[in-house]
Amino acid sequence: MRAFWPAAEAAQVDYEALRAAVLAGAAPVGPAASRFSRSGLAGLIRRPARNEPVFVGIVREVPRAPWTPHADPRLDALVGGYELLLAVACDQQAEQNEGVAQ
Numbered sequence: 369m370r371a372f373w374p375a376a377e378a379a380q381v382d383y384e385a386l387r388a389a390v391l392a393g394a395a396p397v398g399p400a401a402s403r404f405s406r407s408g409l410a411g412l413i414r415r416p417a418r419n420e421p422v423f424v425g426i427v428r429e430v431p432r433a434p435w436t437p438h439a440d441p442r443l444d445a446l447v448g449g450y451e452l453l454l455a456v457a458c459d460q461q462a463e464q465n466e467g468v469a470q
Contacts, residue, residue, distance in 0.1 A: 378416035383409070425449075 382400035389396040396404070403411040430442055 379413045382412050382416050 382404075386396045386401060386404055389401075400412060400416070403415065407414070432440060432442070
């Protein structure tokens, strides 16, 4: 990436990563590289790879612990997970709103 003009959009970040790989003499690899080879720059702009999910959550059933007859720590863990996801979503929305306002 260029130090004087940092990338502001996901498509630009993907393009700069591909550009850096080519300039370093390495073959570009990953979802952005395959999208660029199929559709060119328009493919990166239409659907940047950075907009894809960063993680995948798996929900598994866990039996209730026998020593907690009235409290359920599983619900506390579930609430904590939702709070984390909502905090990240709110932060991303605030960043997008700041970018639109500028």
